[in-house]
Amino acid sequence: xxxxxxxxxxxxxxxxxxxxxxxxxxxxxxxxxxxxxxxxxxxxxxxxxxxxxxxxxxxxxxxxxxxxxxxxxxxxxxxxxxxxxxxxxxxxxxxxxxxxxxxxxxxxxxxxxxxxxxxxxxxxxxxxxxxxxxxxxxxxxxxxxxxxxxxxxxxxxxxxxxxxxxxxxxxxxxxxxxxxxxxxxxxxxxxxxxxxxxxxxxxxxxxxxxxxxxxxxxxxxxxxxxxxxxxxx
Amino acid sequence: xxxxxxxxxxxxxxxxxxxxxxxxxxxxxxxxxxxxxxxxxxxxxxxxxxxxxxxxxxxxxxxxxxxxxxxxxxxxxxxxxxxxxxxxxxxxxxxxxxxxxxxxxxxxxxxxxxxxxxxxxxxxxxxxxxxxxxxxxxxxxxxxxxxxxxxxxxxxxxxxxxxxxxxxxxxxxxxxxxxxxxxxxxxxxxxxxxxxxxxxxxxxxxxxxxxxxxxxxxxxxxxxxxxxxxxxxxxxxxxxxxxxxxxxxxxxxxxxxxxxxxxxxxxxxxxxxxxxxxxxxxxxxxxxxxxxxxxxxxxxxxxxxxxxxxxxxxxxxxxxxxxxxxxxxxxxxxxxxxxxxxxxxxxxxxxxxxxxxxxxxxxxxxxxxxxxxxxxxxxxxxxxxxxxxxxxxxxxxxxxxxx
Ligand SMILES: Nc1ncnc2c1ncn2[C@@H]1O[C@H](COP(=O)(O)OP(=O)(O)OP(=O)(O)O)[C@@H](O)[C@H]1O
Ligand SMILES: [Mg+2]
Numbered sequence: 001x002x003x004x005x006x007x008x009x010x011x012x013x014x015x016x017x018x019x020x021x022x023x024x025x026x027x028x029x030x031x032x033x034x035x036x037x038x039x040x041x042x043x044x045x046x047x048x049x050x051x052x053x054x055x056x057x058x059x060x061x062x063x064x065x066x067x068x069x070x071x072x073x074x075x076x077x078x079x080x081x082x083x084x085x086x087x088x089x090x091x092x093x094x095x096x097x098x099x100x101x102x103x104x105x106x107x108x109x110x111x112x113x114x115x116x117x118x119x120x121x122x123x124x125x126x127x128x129x130x131x132x133x134x135x136x137x138x139x140x141x142x143x144x145x146x147x148x149x150x151x152x153x154x155x156x157x158x159x160x161x162x163x164x165x166x167x168x169x170x171x172x173x174x175x176x177x178x179x180x181x182x183x184x185x186x187x188x189x190x191x192x193x194x195x196x197x198x199x200x201x202x203x204x205x206x207x208x209x210x211x212x213x214x215x216x217x218x219x220x221x222x223x224x225x226x227x228x229x230x231x232x233x
Numbered sequence: 234x235x236x237x238x239x240x241x242x243x244x245x246x247x248x249x250x251x252x253x254x255x256x257x258x259x260x261x262x263x264x265x266x267x268x269x270x271x272x273x274x275x276x277x278x279x280x281x282x283x284x285x286x287x288x289x290x291x292x293x294x295x296x297x298x299x300x301x302x303x304x305x306x307x308x309x310x311x312x313x314x315x316x317x318x319x320x321x322x323x324x325x326x327x328x329x330x331x332x333x334x335x336x337x338x339x340x341x342x343x344x345x346x347x348x349x350x351x352x353x354x355x356x357x358x359x360x361x362x363x364x365x366x367x368x369x370x371x372x373x374x375x376x377x378x379x380x381x382x383x384x385x386x387x388x389x390x391x392x393x394x395x396x397x398x399x400x401x402x403x404x405x406x407x408x409x410x411x412x413x414x415x416x417x418x419x420x421x422x423x424x425x426x427x428x429x430x431x432x433x434x435x436x437x438x439x440x441x442x443x444x445x446x447x448x449x450x451x452x453x454x455x456x457x458x459x460x461x462x463x464x465x466x467x468x469x470x471x472x473x474x475x476x477x478x479x480x481x482x483x484x485x486x487x488x489x490x491x492x493x494x495x496x497x498x499x500x501x502x503x504x505x506x507x508x509x510x511x512x513x514x515x516x517x518x519x520x521x522x523x524x525x526x527x528x529x530x531x532x533x534x535x536x537x538x539x540x541x542x543x544x545x546x547x548x549x550x551x552x553x554x555x556x557x558x559x560x561x562x563x564x565x566x567x568x569x570x571x572x573x574x575x576x577x578x579x580x581x582x583x584x585x586x587x588x589x590x591x592x593x594x595x596x597x598x599x600x601x602x603x604x605x606x607x608x609x610x611x612x613x614x615x616x617x618x619x620x621x622x623x624x625x626x627x628x629x630x631x632x633x634x635x636x
Binding site: 049052054055078079080081082083087089093094095096097098099102106107109110111112115138154155 | 235236239240243244247248250251252535536539540541542543544545546547549628629630633
């Protein structure tokens, strides 16, 4: 589903350039739940942002379902972000002045769905992440875990090909982290959602099928943990 | 595009609904002041215009004024004109006047003036001259060696004291020598000093109509103007037409016709001030709106980045700010209107008083109000979209994470 070839990302130019990614290649299949791990500064966030079309690679190739997305013009990338790619931020990145439901359905409206349809899609997505009955609350009235689940609902409401999450539990305690990871697990197992998640915590590994490890901008290991999942597709 | 508008409206409305109410109130307050600034001074200047035109009616022109046609210096048979005019329906009173140039001398001081020859008893119905004598008395029917002098030339005016040359403390009872433009000299006793707090009056002098006739050797009831007052204000133009229909072949003007040309001259500097104040207000207003919205946009830069990151089009984001600033400005205009109208009410009841007697009541000019509203709304759209547009052009990474 995703093919990355020799991806490089340099910040700045010349001698002082920071080489955050020095040529990373891998492939992710539909239905996989992948963790990207590595020391701080190893390039995890940089990689994920490029994959989610929030940033451009300096060099290399990136295709989603055979489409060379690295060379798309901004307007099309924007549309791709809206319809195909979900991104979950470490700090939730919700719009504080919008209710949980509005945060989710603004995207469906952007896609051109009617208000009613958008609202229903939003409620369904919130339902899926276990936030039934809390759709009218604004972010300030939700716990960290709940906020992150609203963010997940926003990301999955459009039924994206791939869901990216950059340390989604970094600001959460263990209980809230588990809630979020359980949601991921369920989305992955029940709906076959492809998920790529950056994480620091070793115990998160028990939720995933595959672990990609980065070090200094280079992929140093790619382990499959759950063989059964891999064989699925 | 429709989706962009819907999403823009949703973003704007939720940010209004749940945004900080204090900030909103502050923004609206500032905008209302900008609006006030745009309309208040012009209203005051408008009030001065009204005052000025009031003077035009009360002194030189009446409601309708008849002047010699063509190159003639005089209206030839003013009495027959008066007869026709007085017969016209809607005319309350009319009189003839003779304006001539002269210089007045008193104890080595000489000043140039316009001397108006008038019929004293008729003026009570026509002008306010008889009512503004601050010292002494107005002329009577037998006043042949007497003169009324404006306060500014007498040197007693509290208003124009320092501005114009004067005769140096002329009082009622003083003797002055007048040299007319044809060289004839006459000595008059000052019967009274008139004070109208208006240059055209206070720089003038009045004598009996017969005096001018005599000095210039005029016969057959000549006049430089026939001044007409109407029964009802607002009917000047009808009366003007009727006078023409009555067979008066001289030029017939309404006070407004006359004031217009006069105002164009006399109020030119005022007009320049007015235009400048409007211009400055607009620049200041535009800058303030821009700053307010810009700060607002900067404040929500991260949000703009997030919206873009999740796939909201930059166009909807820019639109949402256009809606937002239009909303702010509409509220600001509304608040400004309330403020403005209450101030107007206040000043109607308590006019600004200049020089003790000039009461200035601001006038409300609906055209100006509409113009200001449209200007502010247009500005707000520009001021709202420009900053949002520039931020929405930034890369997502920069908007969200600042680098
Ligand atoms: N905008 C930027 N400009 C310059 N250097 C950057 C920028 N963003 C990241 N870097 C550098 O690139 C390298 C990789 O950063 P990245 O954020 O991808 O690491 P990470 O693996 O996500 O780290 P962490 O676990 O701390 O989040 C680091 O050395 C970082 O300092
Ligand atoms: Mg990171």
